[in-house]
Amino acid sequence: MTEPQTSLLxxxxxxxxxRALAERALTYRTVPAGEPAFEGWIQAVSRGFQDGERSPExxxxxxxxxxxRRLTGVFDESGPMPEVAVGTIASWPSELTVPGGTIPAGAISAVTVAQTHRRRGIARALLEGEVRTVAAAGLPIAMLTVTESTLYGRYGxxxxxxxxxLDIDTRRVRWAGPTPDGRLDFIDRRAARDVVATxxxxxxxxxxxxxxxxxxHGDRFTGTDPDEKDGGAIRCVQYRDAAGEVRGILTYSLAPHERDIVKGTAKVTILIAETDDAYAALxxxxxxxxxxxxVRAELCSVDEAVLWMIGDRRAASVSVFDHQYLRILDVPAALRARTYGSAGRVLLRVSDPLGIATGEYLLTVDDDGEGTVATAADADTAGADVLELSVVELAAVYLGGVSPETLGRAGRLTGTDLAASSRMFASTIVPRVGLWY
Ligand SMILES: CC(=O)SCCNC(=O)CCNC(=O)[C@H](O)C(C)(C)COP(=O)(O)OP(=O)(O)OC[C@H]1O[C@@H](n2cnc3c(N)ncnc32)[C@H](O)[C@@H]1OP(=O)(O)O
Structure with a gap:
């Protein structure tokens, strides 16, 4: 069997x-990064995200x-710049952490359509095509981070x-967290890149x-891409514990206040802490x-421990937004990959607008939180709770970020015992991904 990794790429x-794009006289093809056509693909991505024309460097x-990555473009051969794509998408095989484990997943990015070709169904063709391709490659989940919340529900x-x-007014902060006994040091950005990866x-x-x-992404947090012009603005600090082991890394940049030099803003690029000590120190x-x-940090957990370390809770203003989007393609594989908060049996009746995940699945969770899954046709479902939902709501509850009870109150799903289903799908760790991709 081909590995999903090779299979997707x-x-x-x-x-x-x-076929759908050919009917509109548009060409749809993969664009390997090593080929000359890549230039027209990347210029389209840059234009789509409202960035400038890319230089040769x-x-x-x-x-x-x-x-x-697997790069795909849509081309309009009848236009004056046929080599520049009018639609783009990228994907690559990845791995997603779920409660109690991990699962292979296909990451999707770089979705753009030229403003001259918008609202003709090009993005729909690209998204549906990529979702089906990720599924055909044997990856049970597709995932992406988004520019707009309204775009992706229609694809599941x-x-x-x-x-x-987190926006923290540091003048109001009285440090109330632990005082670690390791040390902090500025380090070179290239060295920091390796520490971030590790x-x-x-x-x-x-x-x-x-x-x-x-x-x-290796150079993104340290400004070390060879073509990065402003990388020098990033400062890097590592935390070494008392035993001398590097346990944390912080990269950030400073923006001065326009009139008052003591009112600058520090913007966190990334903060990774392997230990509580490293977290507190950084x-x-x-x-x-x-x-x-x-201090502004943009991709924090909604359950960030630093909010309990600052003395004055109102020193921090917190705003929350939707970030890590999932699309479940193989329901049994997805349900088997995670562990659960409580034992029970639930029959999931899943609908899917694209038909990929539609079905009835019996999830049985034992006292250790391990789940087994059977399709309803192969199982005795008598006495099981029932959860009736679309693949969209299944993705929303999958990591424990929202409960079936909350979605039930919102009219987004129904169930015979939503409290029991909520205990089952709960995660003790609030889900989060600390990067855009
Ligand atoms: C994972 C990522 O890469 S996130 C990045 C997304 N890209 C961007 O934000 C770049 C700027 N925007 C664009 O390039 C384009 O406007 C896109 C990609 C968002 C949409 O491309 P289009 O080809 O115009 O979309 P398309 O015509 O296929 O529309 C598909 C559906 O999405 C809807 N839609 C398209 N754009 C939007 C929008 N901005 N807000 C809400 N709905 C939208 C359409 O109404 C249509 O709905 P329907 O089929 O359910 O009736």
Missing amino acids: NRDVDEASH QIAGARGRNSG FASAASAAI LHERTRHRTPGDIALPPG WRFLLELDLVAH
């Missing part, structure tokens, strides 16, 4: 989307970053992990919603920076 474009950098995605923006890999299995560092460092009055 080597797959040709989806047949149904190919930037194109070379982007080529390297995209080499581990839901936000399964929120993110919190610590991310060591910690990502702890938090549902987290993912393997995407290919090409946050304290940030909150006590000289000439800084605000």
Whole structure:
């Protein structure tokens, strides 16, 4: 059997989307990063995200970053710039952390359609095509982070992990957290890049919603991409514990206040802590920076421990937004991959607008929180609770980020015992992913 990894990267474009686009005289094809056509693909991505034209140096950098991805473009050969795509999408095999384990997942990114070609169904063809391709590659889940919340529900995605923006007025902070006995040091950005990769890999299995560092992301947090112009603005600090082991890394940049030099803002690029000590030390460092009055960290957990370390809770303003979107493609594989908060039996009646995950599945959870799954046709479902929901709501509750009870109150699903289903799907760790991809 082909590994999902190879299978996704080597797959040709989806047949149904190919036909749908061909009917509109549009060409749909993969664009390997090593080929000359990549230039027209990356220029389209940049334009789609309202960025400037890429220079040859930037194109070379982007080529390297995209080499581990499956890139697909839609081309309009009848236009004056037929080599520049009018639609783009990228995907790559990844791994998603779920409560109690991990699951292979297909990550999707770089969805753009030229403003001249918008609202003609190009994004729909690209998204449906990519979702089917990820499923055909044997990956049980697709996932993405989004520019707009309104785009992806129609393809079966839901936000399964929120993110919190923390804006902390450091003048109101009185440090109330622990005082670790390790040491902090500034380190070179290139060295920091390796520390980020190492610590991310060591910690990502702890938090549902987290993912393997995407290919090409290695330099993003340290500004070390060869074509990065403003990388020097990023400062990097590591925490070494009392035994000398590096346990934490912080990268951040400073924005001065326009009139008052003591009112600068420190913006966190990434903070990874392998231990509670590293976490406390790096946050304290940030909150006590000289000439800084605000600390802004954008992809925090909604359950961030630092909020209990600052003395004055109102020193922090917190806003929450939808961040990690999941699309469940193989319901039994997804349900088997995670552990559960309580024992029980529930029959999930799942509907799916694209038909991929439609079915009835019996989930049985034992006293250790381990789940077994059978299709309803092969199981005795008598006496089981029933949860009736679409694949969108299944994705929303999958990591424990929202409970079936809450979605029931919102009129988004129904069930015979939503309190029991909520205990079952609960996670003791609030889901989160600390990066955009
Ligand atoms: C994972 C990521 O990459 S997130 C990044 C998403 N991309 C961006 O934000 C870049 C800027 N935006 C764009 O490039 C385009 O406007 C896109 C990709 C969002 C949409 O492309 P289009 O080709 O115009 O979309 P398409 O015509 O296929 O529309 C598909 C559906 O989405 C709806 N839709 C499209 N854009 C929007 C929008 N901005 N808000 C709400 N609904 C939208 C359409 O109404 C249509 O609905 P329906 O089929 O259910 O009736």
